Amino acid sequence: MAITIKKSSKEVEGLIRRVEEISGVDLNLCYQCKKCTSGCPVAKMTESPPSEIMRRLLLGAGDELLGSDIIWACVSCETCSARCPMGIEVAAVMDALRILALEKKAEKQEGNVPLFNRAFLSTVRLFGRTYDIAMIAAYKLGTLKLMNDTEKFPTMLKKRKIALLPPTGADRKTARRIFKKTKQNKAGKE
Numbered sequence: 752m753a754i755t756i757k758k759s760s761k762e763v764e765g766l767i768r769r770v771e772e773i774s775g776v777d778l779n780l781c782y783q784c785k786k787c788t789s790g791c792p793v794a795k796m797t798e799s800p801p802s803e804i805m806r807r808l809l810l811g812a813g814d815e816l817l818g819s820d821i822i823w824a825c826v827s828c829e830t831c832s833a834r835c836p837m838g839i840e841v842a843a844v845m846d847a848l849r850i851l852a853l854e855k856k857a858e859k860q861e862g863n864v865p866l867f868n869r870a871f872l873s874t875v876r877l878f879g880r881t882y883d884i885a886m887i888a889a890y891k892l893g894t895l896k897l898m899n900d901t902e903k904f905p906t907m908l909k910k911r912k913i914a915l916l917p918p919t920g921a922d923r924k925t926a927r928r929i930f931k932k933t934k935q936n937k938a939g940k941e
């Protein structure tokens with residue numbers, strides 16, 4: 752993929768600075784060994800693997816980087832962070848880019864990944880940890896494709912891959928407090 756290098760643009764400086772601010776990562780430490788990419792389970796399915804994202808940020812990429820498909824393909828497995836010889840939290844960079852993509856309403860945030868993220872977080876906020884049935888219901892209502900993939904449901908139930916009852920023993924009050932605090936912190940920054 753062609754890499755565009757921009758010089759001394761405020762927008763460019765802003766993207767690098769914001770990514771470093773949010774992720775706590777020093778992008779200058781990356782020396783392009785590509786170990787993050789070689790371990791990434793989704794790298795081959797995307798146009799820009801993690802090492803390229805790091806490089807493009809360093810070269811001065813602007814908001815166009817927020818349209819990269821890996822931002823939403825990334826499954827937060829943290830393999831990239833674990834493999835990086837410089838101890839760079841590459842997964843945190845992906846998190847930062849997701850936050851910025853949502854903030855700036857970047858193009859490729861579409862698809863159902865943001866919807867899935869919202870469904871996942873809603874169940875954690877309500878039940879203190881993930882609750883599969885509630886998450887699936889919220890996701891399916893959002894997509895309006897209620898019958899998609901339902902053929903797998905009985906097998907997953909039989910193999911106990913999906914719990915019918917809400918999780919027990921979760922500290923719901925603490926989870927709600929964390930969500931509330933995060934919301935307040937975010938409002939304070941705006």
Ligand code: SF4
Nearest residue numbers: 781783784785787835
């Ligand atoms: S593993 Fe670390 S140093 Fe190597 S390319 Fe990835 S981020 Fe850069």
Ligand code: SF4
Nearest residue numbers: 791825826828829831
């Ligand atoms: S956290 Fe994301 S970018 Fe890193 S290895 Fe996993 S899927 Fe790839």
